[in-house]
Amino acid sequence: MATMLDVSRKAGVSKSTVSRVLNGTAKISEATRLAVFKAIEELNYRPNVLAQSLSKQETNTIGLVIPRGSNTSQYLALLIEISQELADQAGKFLMITQVSDEVDGGVKSIRSLVDRRCDAVLYYNNSFFDHYNDGDALSDLIDELPVPLVVMNCYLPRHPDHCVWFDHAQGGRLAVDYLLSQGHKRIAYIAGPLSQRTAQLRLQGYQEALLSSGIAVDPILITEGDRLYSGGYSACHQLLHRTRDFTAICCFNDSTAVGALKALQEKKVSVPDDVSLFGFDNDAVLDYLTPSISSVVLPAHNFVTYAMRLLLAHLNQTELPEFDAKLFVGELVLRTSSKPL
Amino acid sequence: MATMLDVSRKAGVSKSTVSRVLNGTAKISEATRLAVFKAIEELNYRPNVLAQSLSKQETNTIGLVIPRGSNTSQYLALLIEISQELADQAGKFLMITQVSDEVDGGVKSIRSLVDRRCDAVLYYNNSFFDHYNDGDALSDLIDELPVPLVVMNCYLPRHPDHCVWFDHAQGGRLAVDYLLSQGHKRIAYIAGPLSQRTAQLRLQGYQEALLSSGIAVDPILITEGDRLYSGGYSACHQLLHRTRDFTAICCFNDSTAVGALKALQEKKVSVPDDVSLFGFDNDAVLDYLTPSISSVVLPAHNFVTYAMRLLLAHLNQTELPEFDAKLFVGELVLRTSSKPL
DNA sequence: ATGAAAGCGCTAACAA
DNA sequence: TTGTTAGCGCTTTCAT
Numbered sequence: 001m002a003t004m005l006d007v008s009r010k011a012g013v014s015k016s017t018v019s020r021v022l023n024g025t026a027k028i029s030e031a032t033r034l035a036v037f038k039a040i041e042e043l044n045y046r047p048n049v050l051a052q053s054l055s056k057q058e059t060n061t062i063g064l065v066i067p068r069g070s071n072t073s074q075y076l077a078l079l080i081e082i083s084q085e086l087a088d089q090a091g092k093f094l095m096i097t098q099v100s101d102e103v104d105g106g107v108k109s110i111r112s113l114v115d116r117r118c119d120a121v122l123y124y125n126n127s128f129f130d131h132y133n134d135g136d137a138l139s140d141l142i143d144e145l146p147v148p149l150v151v152m153n154c155y156l157p158r159h160p161d162h163c164v165w166f167d168h169a170q171g172g173r174l175a176v177d178y179l180l181s182q183g184h185k186r187i188a189y190i191a192g193p194l195s196q197r198t199a200q201l202r203l204q205g206y207q208e209a210l211l212s213s214g215i216a217v218d219p220i221l222i223t224e225g226d227r228l229y230s231g232g233y234s235a236c237h238q239l240l241h242r243t244r245d246f247t248a249i250c251c252f253n254d255s256t257a258v259g260a261l262k263a264l265q266e267k268k269v270s271v272p273d274d275v276s277l278f279g280f281d282n283d284a285v286l287d288y289l290t291p292s293i294s295s296v297v298l299p300a301h302n303f304v305t306y307a308m309r310l311l312l313a314h315l316n317q318t319e320l321p322e323f324d325a326k327l328f329v330g331e332l333v334l335r336t337s338s339k340p341l
Numbered sequence: 342m343a344t345m346l347d348v349s350r351k352a353g354v355s356k357s358t359v360s361r362v363l364n365g366t367a368k369i370s371e372a373t374r375l376a377v378f379k380a381i382e383e384l385n386y387r388p389n390v391l392a393q394s395l396s397k398q399e400t401n402t403i404g405l406v407i408p409r410g411s412n413t414s415q416y417l418a419l420l421i422e423i424s425q426e427l428a429d430q431a432g433k434f435l436m437i438t439q440v441s442d443e444v445d446g447g448v449k450s451i452r453s454l455v456d457r458r459c460d461a462v463l464y465y466n467n468s469f470f471d472h473y474n475d476g477d478a479l480s481d482l483i484d485e486l487p488v489p490l491v492v493m494n495c496y497l498p499r500h501p502d503h504c505v506w507f508d509h510a511q512g513g514r515l516a517v518d519y520l521l522s523q524g525h526k527r528i529a530y531i532a533g534p535l536s537q538r539t540a541q542l543r544l545q546g547y548q549e550a551l552l553s554s555g556i557a558v559d560p561i562l563i564t565e566g567d568r569l570y571s572g573g574y575s576a577c578h579q580l581l582h583r584t585r586d587f588t589a590i591c592c593f594n595d596s597t598a599v600g601a602l603k604a605l606q607e608k609k610v611s612v613p614d615d616v617s618l619f620g621f622d623n624d625a626v627l628d629y630l631t632p633s634i635s636s637v638v639l640p641a642h643n644f645v646t647y648a649m650r651l652l653l654a655h656l657n658q659t660e661l662p663e664f665d666a667k668l669f670v671g672e673l674v675l676r677t678s679s680k681p682l
Numbered sequence: 683a684t685g686a687a688a689g690c691g692c693t694a695a696c697a698a
Numbered sequence: 699t700t701g702t703t704a705g706c707g708c709t710t711t712c713a714t
Contacts (some may be wrong), residue, residue: 012687049456051707096437115390262629288603392691
């Protein structure tokens with residue numbers, strides 16, 4: 001690998017001159033300029049970004065930490081996609097890593113990116129952090145880190161300017177409220193893995209909606225899936241085995257709902273005639289099932305955009321973008337799996 | 342940010358001693374050892390990985406370049422998952438980036454990782470490279486780069502030891518051969534985006550299978566999707582509009598098949614009674630449709646494992662793993678969307 | 683317009 | 699067992 005020194009010698013100039021040519025950081029005579037480019041060409045020279053970063057004390061890199069294994073999710077894929085676009089726009093290199101072990105709230109992974117001197121880190125919490133001091137670890141980290149950290153998908157009371165979160169409970173309420181308004185009273189729920197905060201909150205939304213309509217929460221109507229098709233499938237079979245006394249099912253997410261649909265069909269329960277069905281996240285596949293499955297859509301685009309803006313504002317010490325709660329509410333997407341009672 | 346120098350001063354020792362304590366690269370008296378750790382603790386010191394890498398001339402990092410936007414695909418998600426596991430096992434940091442612009446065969450993205458001094462790069466080609474000298478750009482790159490590059494999902498004649506590929510045509514033949522053996526004769530095909538090599542090859546497999554059974558390829562039975570649900574849906578409608586004279590449809594991938602199923606159902610074409618249907622890639626969702634959709638599964642695990650072994654062998658200058666073609670053939674997964682004629 | 687030299691934070695050979 | 703010193707490849711003052 002040719003170094004800048006090699007280039008400078010070949011071009012008959014000093015290292016600094018080569019650096020200036022490359023960075024356009026000073027006026028250079030056309031002659032030397034050409035000589036330098038020629039040498040670069042001949043030596044096939046490429047700058048060592050490591051050395052540049054060490055010297056400049058910045059890497060022009062944003063680190064993105066995503067939960068491992070969850071990249072099966074269309075939702076997360078979208079999130080990555082948008083992060084990438086926004087990083088590109090800001091002229092930043094996006095370095096993606098998967099969280100190694102979310103038991104520690106992602107702290108290790110974030111640290112690892114900071115040790116590599118990312119200028120800033122974006123962390124999507126997916127999120128077992130309630131097992132870990134309820135986010136205190138993340139809050140402490142934000143205080144301590146020499147670079148900005150923005151956490152997606154959880155609320156950090158001590159750092160409202162460093163987190164972006166959905167009101168998952170609101171999303172959870174949405175489908176239930178709708179069903180109630182359509183005359184449904186016995187509504188079942190297939191939860192996600194309840195070790196995850198997100199799953200807890202969506203379930204909570206279901207419960208809140210029922211209670212505020214004066215309907216008691218009946219534990220017999222609640223089962224737990226695993227956020228995958230298979231979990232939705234078996235949880236629904238379990239539910240059907242327990243009771244048939246319900247007219248609707250709300251699910252933690254779309255995969256769960258797809259699995260549940262299969263179970264219902266196997267038991268000759270008609271959707272939506274016997275039972276209305278709701279997913280969550282609005283996966284593209286929902287339109288292609290028979291019946292198509294109603295869902296709740298979260299504004300992922302607004303969400304990530306806000307997170308990235310927040311991050312860049314911290315990074316550039318500019319004014320923080322205004323928080324507009326309206327941008328973060330979920331909405332119903334009605335399809336043919338649900339109908340009035 | 343405290344540096345090693347700060348630590349050394351606080352501990353009353355030299356920089357090198359601190360370095361030795363941290364790297365266990367020499368015997369250290371228990372006393373100084375403790376003093377150093379104490380100073381590290383107090384200063385909240387963390388080594389600068391950039392500086393380490395520059396000095397050691399290695400980063401202990403493997404770069405993974407994946408196609409942008411395709412992370413919607415369960416298949417690619419699996420691939421990332423496995424890469425991560427294998428990198429972990431090898432004690433390497435996996436740095437994931439999305440290809441910025443595959444028109445150049447990913448060259449820019451790969452270069453960018455090498456400029457950051459990744460010790461090695463893994464590139465998943467998804468792949469428009471046939472527009473770009475048929476992979477010559479990649480082959481040239483392999484010759485030129487100072488670090489090993491292994492390319493997944495394309496064959497590079499000049500570098501058989503630097504690529505891992507599936508025989509997509511074989512996979513394509515599989516479903517068609519099966520259908521032919523079951524008495525089907527009029528078999529339609531919904532292709533993927535034909536700008537992609539993978540889509541071309543799978544289509545080619547379809548054609549080869551027909552021809553080797555003495556059946557002419559009828560262009561009226563071939564349409565082009567976009568690898569998404571929506572493309573499969575509209576391509577299938579288009580096909581149905583052209584003709585109903587077929588008893589089976591093979592698709593570029595599973596999403597295409599799911600879209601096609603919807604179109605068929607809308608037109609009251611029964612699957613599998615009127616038409617048998619095949620996807621490709623064996624997505625988990627296939628089991629949860631009614632009917633469940635038959636598919637072709639590629640051994641992604643073997644594939645990535647081999648690629649990573651190849652990469653590590655190049656990196657460590659050890660013997661290259663043996664290539665066993667048997668590990669890379671696709672297999673049929675029969676479900677209820679297909680039946681004998 | 684260009685060069686010399688110091689410094690970014692670390693490792694490693696060489697001394698002691 | 700520990701310290702001194704010279705790099706790693708670049709940027710950036712400070713001179714000229």
